[in-house]
Amino acid sequence: MKPLPLVTQELNKQLEQVKAQSIVNKKMSMITKRVLFYFSLGCIVTLPAYAHDMIPAEAQSTAILFTNASLHTVIDGVKLNTDLLIEDGKIKAIGQNLIAPKARIIDGTDKHIYPGLIALDTSLGLVEVEMMRPSNDSYEVGEINPQLEVITAFNPDSEIIPTIRVNGITHAQVVPQGDSLAGQSSLVSLDSWTVEDALVPTQTAFHLYWPRLGRLSQDKEKRLEQTDKYDQRVADISQAISDGYRYFLASKVNKINKLDLRWQSLLPLYKGEAQLFVHANTQKQIEEAASLAKQYHFKLVIVGGYDAWRLGELLNEIEAKVIYTRTLSLPMRKDEPIDLSFRIPALLKQAEIPFALGFSSDWNSRNLPLAAGQTVAYGLTKQEALKSVSLDAARILGVDDMGAIDVGYKANLVVSKGDILDPMETKIEKVYIDGREIDLNNRQQQLYQKYLKR
Template sequence: MRHFFLPLALLAATVNAHDMVPAGQQAEAILFTHATVHTVSDGVKENTNVLIEKGRIKAIGEQLQAEHARVIDATGKHLYPGIIALDTQVGMVEISMVRPTVDISDVGLNNAELRAQSAFNPDSEIIPTLRRNGITHAQIVPQGELLAGQSALVNLDSWTVEDALVQTPMSLHLYWPELGSLPSKPDDKAKALEQHQKALDDIANLFAKAHDFVGQKAANPSLSHRRFEAMQPLFSGQARLFVHLNNSRAIGEALPLVRKYQLKAVIVGGYDAWRHADAIKEAGVAVVYPSVLSLPQHQDDNIDEAFVVPSRLAKAGIEFAIAYSGDWDARNLPFAAGYAAANGLGKEAALKAITLDAAKIAGVNDMGAIKEGFRANLVLASGDILDPVSARIQQVFIDGREIDLKTRADQLYQKYLKR
């Protein structure tokens, strides 16, 4: 994440760069006709037209007309909002086993000033594979020990990082130290508990010092500390803290910190979050759940436990989104949402969890739904977007721009057809 990694990242970007040309700004109005429109915000509308102009959704209705608009006949097809992938390292990793192409973390317990976008490669070969599955945007997240840095929301079709960025509130990411199964030997158990307590003390001291610095700087503006200054928006409510944790013990440890400093917080992981529904809702905390396709995390869990967590979050009234952590494997996000839908959540709620709810948690209020005034991030498919077998995605639009859906796999397929 530091600048001394950038030359290696740039070298990797040169070697591993796709040749799909980013689309230009939307030049003409586009009218989709006779589509099954999955608005997310207002149910499913059959045989409906959608007009987009200048990168925005202009109108939705059954009898829409627009002179000089490009008409796309969507009879028998489904129109969805673009999917938003939270908690990814897309564009920050190219080949996980090749160190110069991995730029996701830095050393140290407090890297609050580091920004994920400084390591984002918009030409990554991985990006087209996500677009092919209907994913138009990704939250790119740094990893590390304790406070790892700031994430960013990017669109997945751009020439540069600046073109890719979507304006969102500052988001910092804290990796909470979770205490797993304790050793059976008393000495080893005591050592594990001591190490865990030290990690908790490190977090408490970090936030206490940063909070004290904010007060001191208010009285003496000349004070300077780049890492504490980067944390300052947390204490004023202008930034959000994404806390990465899963188990009940960690949730019980983290919520007092959130309450003490009145932080705007999001839990990333949250496998046991539904067990703490009242405390989580009282603290105003949302959950990003990335583990639908994971194994059960507790010995006495049912085999399908990870699949049903989203439905339990929904029943508990917790604000949540579904994610799929990683880089290339983030393309499986629609499939994960489909599993959640089939295990108690339902299709409409599952689609909402990877579109509108994901946008809200990312801090954007005009994405994730097919609604007048929203950004024209759209996916046209002949089938169910939550089913990778039947989806058959045909066209993808980001801010009204039609995106090239070719991938490296397509190029290799065409190459070897000619052998």
């Protein structure tokens, strides 16, 4: 049977197109081919970095009884040779010789059980490869963005997350970055299928990055230009907060003429239902932030807080808290003692300022236990250091059932053979989030095992 004329014409047309494309391909320059090759190779290499292959644990279905363990409760000291019962994702009982016929028994002899650690001021799930701009979702354009919620950009499948929780970190505060009002942070679980599963309810937290006045120039004109620029940025922040306050007053009497998402999102802050996290380190920055918070009766948390210990009276007057993030850093000023950064947590304790330790990073936030351990050598007790990365961190975020081992608290637990704050001794064997045993495998361990067999 001969093909129909129309079909024959169409086939001939397609053949001509194929021949033409072949000629174009032959004329393509070698440079263009290399560009396409490396682009394709880059896609192949980077795609796996956006999703790890560890399967999130299922909800706890069987009660678990740990026996004869050392419980670092944070609330009530260390309980030696003590049993711990967890059920339905929460701690049900603590004591000696507990009986739970239907529970799975785990011998805790010679083992330590800690509450899961909480990493504050991180960019986990927002940054995958620091040198690749497309994999960095921590910034947004513009300076006044209080309406932005960082959870919308959080990637629960980040390859970095399993490398963090293997060090006993079960939750993280994911924080937006920026130059002024950067948006709202979220507390997330580090084992989840989706963003919704990861999100832990907390008080709304707005993040404001206070302008920084760097080293002043010796040239009078340049110095004046620096100070003027700083004053203008501070004035812009004050104006934005003032605009938001007027919007708040108008909302109270139902006289909002035009909906503004920026000021609408800020309403909980003016109502006292949210906290303002101000990223500031120097005394000048902290004093100006405290003055702003006092004027509008904001609940203030200073993030960074290098000079906060010098302002104990001011911060305690407005009931401000501090997230100190420079435990492993060098001094900010040349004329300061080399160990000042290490001693500041103890100085905050002496000033009676409520504080917790943070580690401002993505992949490097895994060093949070090391940072807490460092403070033990410079004035804090082991219990105070552990509390600063567990219970105190939870309380600063407005969470009252995490960060400690006590009846009714969430079963976020770390089982270790050694001191969790000492990287030379600790050997974490199990991690539980809401009573679910988490897979501690990760990309780094996979690569280690791979090249171990080479």
